[in-house]
Amino acid sequence: MEPVQSEEARLAPEAGEAPDGQVLGKMIRDARKDKGLTLEEAAKAAAIGRSTLSKIENNQTRPSFEIIRRLMRTLELETPQLFVQSAQSSISGRRDYTLAGRGEHQETKTYDHELLCTELTSKRMLPYISTIKARDVTEYDNWVRHRGEEFMYVISGELVLYTEHYRPLAMSAGDSVYYDSGMGHGCVSTSEEDAQVLWVSLEI
Numbered sequence: 330m331e332p333v334q335s336e337e338a339r340l341a342p343e344a345g346e347a348p349d350g351q352v353l354g355k356m357i358r359d360a361r362k363d364k365g366l367t368l369e370e371a372a373k374a375a376a377i378g379r380s381t382l383s384k385i386e387n388n389q390t391r392p393s394f395e396i397i398r399r400l401m402r403t404l405e406l407e408t409p410q411l412f413v414q415s416a417q418s419s420i421s422g423r424r425d426y427t428l429a430g431r432g433e434h435q436e437t438k439t440y441d442h443e444l445l446c447t448e449l450t451s452k453r454m455l456p457y458i459s460t461i462k463a464r465d466v467t468e469y470d471n472w473v474r475h476r477g478e479e480f481m482y483v484i485s486g487e488l489v490l491y492t493e494h495y496r497p498l499a500m501s502a503g504d505s506v507y508y509d510s511g512m513g514h515g516c517v518s519t520s521e522e523d524a525q526v527l528w529v530s531l532e533i
Contacts, residue, residue, distance in 0.1 A: 353385070355386075371404070377400075381396070394448075439468055455532075456529045457530075458526070458527055461516045466491050471513075472515060474510065474513045478508065481508075483500050483505070485502050485522070485524065486522050492513065
């Protein structure tokens with residue numbers, strides 16, 4: 330068994346850190362302030378140190394996947410795009426895999442996301458399988474929107490994709506769509522069972 334590293338050791342800055350770390354920090358800071366939480370309150374709720382949270386918000390360290398997941402839950406950030414940290418890397422031949430049913434789950438009131446290939450945090454694409462729990466568009470407090478583009482493939486069930494600038498799109502198993510994820514969007518299941526989709530998010 331490998332020795333357990335301290336939180337600060339795991340979060341030590343790396344050479345060639347992702348250029349969008351500043352965006353990540355701002356996203357977390359804005360979400361914290363929107364909830365009216367101090368650094369101390371948010372850090373305690375996410376079970377991390379105050380100094381660690383401060384460093385993340387100020388782009389002074391790159392957080393681990395587990396730390397990001399805690400912050401995502403604490404701050405009720407609904408988009409998995411928070412997990413995408415693009416970087417210019419000189420390393421080639423990287424690989425990651427996920428065994429069936431072994432992805433990292435992140436659940437909201439409208440979706441149940443299973444994030445795939447999560448060991449690589451510095452990547453531009455984020456693949457995940459989602460179960461669409463929402464049954465009516467009114468279940469969304471706001472449009473879902475985040476940087477980049479998205480591909481969605483319906484694995485099973487039927488759904489309607491609502492987007493900010495287009496008419497609602499009815500989709501069923503085997504259908505796919507590609508769209509600008511900065512455009513407000515949200516899905517609702519219309520079949521008897523909750524629809525399940527494969528999503529691939531690309532930050533650009």
